[in-house]
Amino acid sequence: MNNPAEAARDPELASRLLERLHRYAGPPVGVMEVCGTHTVAIARLGLRSLLPDGVRLHSGPGCPVCVTPARVFDEALALAQDGVTLATYGDAVRVPGSADTLGEARSRGAAVRVVYSALDALELARREPEREVAFLGLGFETTAPTVAWAVKAAREEGRSNFSVLSAHKALLPAMEALLRDPEVAIGAFLCPGHATMVLGAQAYAPLAEEYRVPCVVAGFEPNDVLVGLVRVLDQVERGEARVENVYPRAVDDAPNRAALGVLDDVFVRVGSAWRGLGELPGSGYELAEAYGQHDARRRFLAGRSFPGREPEGCRCAQVLRGVLEPRECPLFGGRCTPEHPVGACMVSSEGACGAHHRYREAGAP
Numbered sequence: 001m002n003n004p005a006e007a008a009r010d011p012e013l014a015s016r017l018l019e020r021l022h023r024y025a026g027p028p029v030g031v032m033e034v035c036g037t038h039t040v041a042i043a044r045l046g047l048r049s050l051l052p053d054g055v056r057l058h059s060g061p062g063c064p065v066c067v068t069p070a071r072v073f074d075e076a077l078a079l080a081q082d083g084v085t086l087a088t089y090g091d092a093v094r095v096p097g098s099a100d101t102l103g104e105a106r107s108r109g110a111a112v113r114v115v116y117s118a119l120d121a122l123e124l125a126r127r128e129p130e131r132e133v134a135f136l137g138l139g140f141e142t143t144a145p146t147v148a149w150a151v152k153a154a155r156e157e158g159r160s161n162f163s164v165l166s167a168h169k170a171l172l173p174a175m176e177a178l179l180r181d182p183e184v185a186i187g188a189f190l191c192p193g194h195a196t197m198v199l200g201a202q203a204y205a206p207l208a209e210e211y212r213v214p215c216v217v218a219g220f221e222p223n224d225v226l227v228g229l230v231r232v233l234d235q236v237e238r239g240e241a242r243v244e245n246v247y248p249r250a251v252d253d254a255p256n257r258a259a260l261g262v263l264d265d266v267f268v269r270v271g272s273a274w275r276g277l278g279e280l281p282g283s284g285y286e287l288a289e290a291y292g293q294h295d296a297r298r299r300f301l302a303g304r305s306f307p308g309r310e311p312e313g314c315r316c317a318q319v320l321r322g323v324l325e326p327r328e329c330p331l332f333g334g335r336c337t338p339e340h341p342v343g344a345c346m347v348s349s350e351g352a353c354g355a356h357h358r359y360r361e362a363g364a365p
Contacts, residue, residue: 008221017226018050026237028054030185031229032322034175035192036063036350037220043355045222047229055233058322059352061174061277062192064139065091066320066344066351069275071308072167073097075301076136079165080110084300085128086165087113087121088136091348094341098309117143118150118164125154125162134163134296141198144168144285145259148266151287151294163296166285169272171195172203173283179211184321188214188232190225193247200255201245212241219247266291275310275344276320314343319352326353333357 007013033039039059042048048057061067074097080086086102093103093114106112111131115121121135137147147164154162171192178184191204196217204215214235218228227246235241245251263285272284287295310317313331318324326332326345336342338354345351 008219008223010223013223014226017223017230020230021050021055021226021233022052024052024055024233024237026054026233028056029187029233029236030056030058030322031188031190031232032058032060032178032186033190033192034060034062034171035190035194036066036348037194038062038190038192038218038225039352040350040355041220041222041225043359045225046359047225051229058186059319059326059355060178060322061274061320063345063348063350063352064143064169065089065095065348066316067169067174067274067276068092068095068138068167068344069273069308070097070310071273071306072136072165073102074099074306074308075297076102076134076165077105077110078304078306079134079296079300080105080112082300083111084132084134084296085111085113085124086134086136087115087124089116089138090114091350092136092138094347095344096311096342098307118147119153122150122154122159122162125159129161132161132163132300134165134300136165136167138167140169140171140192140195141259141263142192142194144267145198145262148262151266151291152262154294155291160293163294163299164287165296166267166287167272168267168285169274170269170283170285171199172207173280174274174277175204175207176211177277177280177283178321179207179213181321183323186213186322188236189216190228190232191215191217193217193219193224193251196245196247196251198256198259201243201251201253203255204243208241208243214241215243217243217245217247217251219250274320276317311342316343316345316353319345326356329353 125133216231267285270286315329341347345353
């Protein structure tokens with residue numbers, strides 16, 4: 001089959017890959033995916049139940065909404081309640097802050113708009129120049145370059161009513177923090193296709209070398225994921241630890257210089273708090289001083305503090321570290337459902353709890 005896209009969904013190839021997985025003869029190993037799209041693909045396939053004994057899959061901190069702590073949503077809520085039009089992604093509107101969600105604030109009259117990107121928020125600022133528009137920017141190197149381009153465009157056109165509340169994260173410090181965590185048992189990573197389009201596959205080489213973990217970059221179609229797992233287990237069987245890219249139709253070994261260039265221009269790396277992982281040095285993107293007029297935190301929130309209380313009983317922090325399966329949370333499927341989520345991992349379409357719940361109901365094992 002010459003068409004890579006067709007091969008990625010070929011059922012006969014899927015059967016052969018599953019047979020290969022079941023011939024695995026290596027030691028017990030935990031494999032973590034650090035991409036929300038992988039989490040959804042694995043849950044939809046019911047893949048966990050198809051793995052051989054001794055191989056476990058863990059969902060890591062790959063969902064942008066999930067890793068953003070409650071304090072950021074408190075900040076966004078404060079902006080919306082102070083008269084700033086808060087624009088953000090649909091999932092973010094339902095995530096609880098310390099006392100409220102942005103959606104609940106909107107129902108009481110706060111100016112909260114759902115957009116698909118920072119460029120949509122910038123367009124909103126153009127259409128309504130009498131409003132202050134702040135974009136709540138979430139996510140990893142996948143989305144941050146687009147936000148950076150929006151900020152540059154706003155500055156170039158003198159658009160003073162557009163700003164960004166940045167909660168963008170750098171992926172690699174989180175992966176390293178997990179490898180250093182004695183409670184987290186990760187023997188290999190299934191690396192994300194999306195963020196790696198920007199970072200380049202060889203960005204994982206220091207992790208593979210220093211911590212002796214296989215790092216395999218995979219796509220999102222069923223056979224993409226299966227090939228990635230086969231390559232992971234091949235390495236574990238042979239005692240190897242290196243970077244492999246099995247998604248070459250979208251990912252290069254080298255980084256995307258244009259995307260990283262605009263990131264380095266508009267943002268600086270700072271320490272950042274993650275839900276579940278705490279404060280990680282160099283893991284956040286804050287607007288550089290030169291773009292301070294577009295930094296919502298500096299413009300509207302300077303000197304203020306926010307409680308950042310996580311929902312009572314919520315175990316998202318443990319789920320995001322891979323030390324607790326979603327179904328092991330006492331709230332899962334009872335107090336916490338996609339219709340009435342308690343924690344961010346149940347809110348987001350890419351969250352581990354939401355994916356587990358959704359495909360359990362759809363009949364996946």
